[in-house]
Amino acid sequence: MTKSSIKLRAQIKNGVTTVKALISHPMETGLRYNKKTGQPIPAKFIKNVKCLSNKKVLLNSQWGIAVSKNPYVSFRYSGGNTGDIIEFSWIDNTNQSDSIEAKVK
């Protein structure tokens, strides 16, 4: 099994669950040029990011090229329980995608 591109943590404290995700992705804008060859570097960036808990969509987002390389995103929600399954997924402009699941701690 290859290593997932996503690191996901979900922690509950005083009824509020904090979800933190770190994605390993180049987030190439398509505006840069290879300095040696002068060729443009093709765009490769994440377009959609989604996070679900118990099949319920918590976060649904659209990203542009201005999200940093190796994106980090964090959000909070209430009403979670320890042991809930959090599912996090992304898809980029080349239709590459990845997803991961984690338990709320």
Next chain:
Amino acid sequence: MMLENKFNTNVSRVISGRELFSSRRLSISRRLFLKETLNSAAISLAVSSGILLPMQAFASWNEAAFTASNLQTAIKSALGSDLTEASNKITIKAPKTVENGAIVPITVSSSLEEISTITLFSENNSTPLVAHFELDKDCDAFISTRIKMGKTSNVVAVVSASRKNYSTRKQVNVTIGGCGS
């Protein structure tokens, strides 16, 4: 409405039924109305019975908004209206000065009620729209992420709450740009 419609092609919005009654469709025939109502009922049934999971339908990507080259157009394409009310109930946590515009940590939080979306813009980027987050009603009005900034600019956060858009801005000084430079 057209813009909003383009923006939200995901299942949950289609079945909300709200757009069936929107002004754009007031002129449609009764036959079409019934047909569409039945169709959306079928979709909602499929969703509730688990045949069609909403998670499989990724939201579309609002190309018009992400390619808009100035802030007003970007806000309008992303949110359907460029009217935003300045609010002091939104906080942007960002560094005053960053050396490297490629990684600017931004945290947006708000004390507004009934938040549905948080949208981030960097005014002087060649395409100002950075990211658009749709939050569930259980979510706190809180998003933390890292963005790229081409040059010194205002970071604008637009929070949509109770179907109204509120905004706030904060200037971030960038010494080295991070967008295609």
